[in-house]
Amino acid sequence: MIRIANGQGFWGDSPDSPLDQVRRGPIDYLTLDYLAEVTMSILQKQRARDPEAGYARDFVDVVGLVLPDLVSRNVRLVANAGGLNPESCRRAVLAVARRQGLEVPVATVSGDDITGRIDEFLSQGVEFLNMDTGEPLSTIRDRVRSASVYFGAFPIAEALAGGARIVITGRCADAALVLGPMIHEFGWQTNDWDRLAAGIVAGHAIECGAQGSGGNCQDDWASIPALADIGYPIVEAEPDGSFVITKHAGTGGRVTVASVTEQLVYEIGDPRAYLTPDCGADFTSFHLAQDGPDRVRCTGVRGTPATPTYKVSISFASGFRAIGSVAYAWPDAYQKAQAGARILRERVERLGLSFDAIHSELLGANACHGIEAAEPSPELAAQLPEVVMRFGVRSASRAAVERFTKEIAPLVLSGPPSVTGLGAGRPKVEEVMAYWPALIPKSLVSPVVSL
Amino acid sequence: MSQLTKVRLLDIAHSRSGDKGNTSNIGLIARKPEYYPILVAQVTPERVKQHFAGICLGKVERFELPNLNALNFLLHDALDGGGTLSLRADPQGKTLGTALLRMEIDVGGAL
Numbered sequence: 001m002i003r004i005a006n007g008q009g010f011w012g013d014s015p016d017s018p019l020d021q022v023r024r025g026p027i028d029y030l031t032l033d034y035l036a037e038v039t040m041s042i043l044q045k046q047r048a049r050d051p052e053a054g055y056a057r058d059f060v061d062v063v064g065l066v067l068p069d070l071v072s073r074n075v076r077l078v079a080n081a082g083g084l085n086p087e088s089c090r091r092a093v094l095a096v097a098r099r100q101g102l103e104v105p106v107a108t109v110s111g112d113d114i115t116g117r118i119d120e121f122l123s124q125g126v127e128f129l130n131m132d133t134g135e136p137l138s139t140i141r142d143r144v145r146s147a148s149v150y151f152g153a154f155p156i157a158e159a160l161a162g163g164a165r166i167v168i169t170g171r172c173a174d175a176a177l178v179l180g181p182m183i184h185e186f187g188w189q190t191n192d193w194d195r196l197a198a199g200i201v202a203g204h205a206i207e208c209g210a211q212g213s214g215g216n217c218q219d220d221w222a223s224i225p226a227l228a229d230i231g232y233p234i235v236e237a238e239p240d241g242s243f244v245i246t247k248h249a250g251t252g253g254r255v256t257v258a259s260v261t262e263q264l265v266y267e268i269g270d271p272r273a274y275l276t277p278d279c280g281a282d283f284t285s286f287h288l289a290q291d292g293p294d295r296v297r298c299t300g301v302r303g304t305p306a307t308p309t310y311k312v313s314i315s316f317a318s319g320f321r322a323i324g325s326v327a328y329a330w331p332d333a334y335q336k337a338q339a340g341a342r343i344l345r346e347r348v349e350r351l352g353l354s355f356d357a358i359h360s361e362l363l364g365a366n367a368c369h370g371i372e373a374a375e376p377s378p379e380l381a382a383q384l385p386e387v388v389m390r391f392g393v394r395s396a397s398r399a400a401v402e403r404f405t406k407e408i409a410p411l412v413l414s415g416p417p418s419v420t421g422l423g424a425g426r427p428k429v430e431e432v433m434a435y436w437p438a439l440i441p442k443s444l445v446s447p448v449v450s451l
Numbered sequence: 452m453s454q455l456t457k458v459r460l461l462d463i464a465h466s467r468s469g470d471k472g473n474t475s476n477i478g479l480i481a482r483k484p485e486y487y488p489i490l491v492a493q494v495t496p497e498r499v500k501q502h503f504a505g506i507c508l509g510k511v512e513r514f515e516l517p518n519l520n521a522l523n524f525l526l527h528d529a530l531d532g533g534g535t536l537s538l539r540a541d542p543q544g545k546t547l548g549t550a551l552l553r554m555e556i557d558v559g560g561a562l
Contacts, residue, residue: 132527261520268476369553432536
């Protein structure tokens with residue numbers, strides 16, 4: 001049995017949890033997941049400003065923190081912190097190790113960044129059809145900023161077999177960070193579909209950090225203990241593909257069939273065909289059972305053969321946006337916020353600028369759910385102590401969005417009373433990246449493992 | 452004699468929601484195995500589409516996970532363009548899971 005822990009569910013997650021995972025109980029592998037669609041667009045902007053940037057810089061600090069314990073406890077680290085620049089990330093990590101006087105073999109998995117090869121592939125007849133809309137990439141070709149292939153777990157296993165103690169990848173399937181160590185330890189083959197799928201299900205259960213061990217959990221949330229000291233999830237993996245989801249003893253949070261189920265149904269599509277680079281996983285095939293306190297055992301995962309394509313995530317410039325807010329206080333907070341939104345919309349429309357979207361919502365009333373069933377009753381609306389009116393625009397024109405940002409503050413003096421601008425000043429104009437999911441034949445791209 | 456009884460999904464289910472591009476996924480999980488058939492019978496894609504009128508502009512797909520007593524819904528064109536584009540306070544639809552729990556269903560003598 002090997003123990004594989006998650007210590008980071010996204011870039012921005014708690015800086016303490018990686019060290020907690022290493023110190024507060026036994027583990028063999030620490031995995032850290034930094035990349036999401038939103039993250040890729042941030043990394044792309046950073047690399048555009050500085051060719052040495054484009055990876056998750058927080059990761060370097062984390063390595064500095066955990067490295068002595070990783071070495072003394074013989075724990076290996078696998079992270080997709082490389083983002084768009086795994087080699088720069090490795091240089092930074094090696095510099096940290098040198099400063100600590102430690103010799104650590106660090107591998108990278110790259111080759112996923114195909115930003116500079118798009119035209120080559122287009123000329124070979126790859127259309128990069130949008131998986132959601134079916135449109136060809138040519139419609140937005142001139143706006144493409146980055147393109148990353150999602151690689152699988154085998155390159156990670158290869159790096160581990162080569163002796164790497166730290167593996168830094170670019171884009172790969174999130175669950176591959178967990179499956180990679182299993183392939184390496186158990187010698188699973190490329191056609192062990194059921195076991196590969198089991199590793200994917202295990203990876204999916206822990207890849208979002210504490211969301212797999214009682215965080216953001218709907219089921220009886222108020223009784224979940226010690227969320228301030230939540231233990232991040234750990235997989236105890238067996239060579240036959242069965243596994244237990246658990247967390248270190250003495251930590252907060254909760255691992256129950258209900259909490260694990262919430263994570264397993266998170267961000268999936270057709271559960272019979274959860275496709276990854278290494279296999280398909282059938283999320284309707286397995287059985288979960290409580291196996292003691294904070295332990296859930298999963299058995300019977302079935303897999304299907306891998307497809308001949310990799311998924312590609314392409315980011316492209318999609319205009320600009322700005323969002324501003326003001327807060328209205330009792331009495332009539334709700335009605336004032338509605339009036340403020342109406343006034344602002346009228347003023348913005350009168351500017352005669354072209355906006356792709358104008359959106360207002362009332363925080364404290366019905367911004368999150370946004371549906372009719374969630375509208376406050378007139379009695380409740382009249383009693384609300386305060387309501388935040390949030391207003392945003394999106395446009396292909398930076399100038400139009402810039403002009404909009406000058407409309408929020410005046411509303412405080414020229415609109416309904418008992419209002420505060422929240423001390424925020426003018427909203428910032430942000431460049432917006434959109435995502436274009438597509439496929440590429442596996443024969444055209446190969447992961448590069450470097451140690 | 453059977454009588455129609457209304458309950459909110461909140462009382463018999465829990466949920467988690469996430470995003471893929473402009474599509475919201477909502478996993479809906481029965482609190483007890485015996486509630487799962489009720490979810491299957493009552494929480495149809497058509498009702499979910501109607502429940503999210505104004506939010507979900509595309510189609511609603513539903514998938515069954517009887518092993519987890521859960522349904523998975525895909526709400527297409529439901530996130531104002533998706534996480535990076537959206538102007539909403541909840542650009543990734545993280546709270547749409549609980550929005551679904553507001554739905555009232557008839558359970559008859561089943562509870």
